[in-house]
Amino acid sequence: MPGALGFIGWLIVGGLAGWIASKIKGTDASQGIFLNIVVGIVGALIGGWVLGLVGVNTEGAGLILTFLTAILGAVILITIVQFLTKKK
Template structure:
């Protein structure tokens, strides 16, 4: 349970950072965190279902938290990019 809570916090932070990387202004703090959590799920799903990526991070070694943060960040960037494509108006 603690691991899940830590993962949610990491994903939320990753979403905030990813939003600043993708579109500089973000989509608002709450939406950035939500998109980061969704991105964490997406990144985890992709990593666990792509055979070439399935063993990334080893067997939960010391790099596990760092790898999870990177996966969450990349997943968040993908989700935020797609969100912007679908829902942002071109101004």
């Protein structure tokens, strides 16, 4: 997420992206607002990295692409955590 959003923007976009990703993955009941924010912000980094691998430049792409990138990355993050914590 570019610096234009500022700290509060990171929190808002991260929280919303983390919340939507938790709804998609069915983990909303176990996540609070703090975890949603963390998942969304880390998800934005993961999403930007993944999209960069396939040639999509997300830098300066605007709020909507930043938000969608954060959701993508948050879903990936939650999926990885679910896989690693799955009971055998």
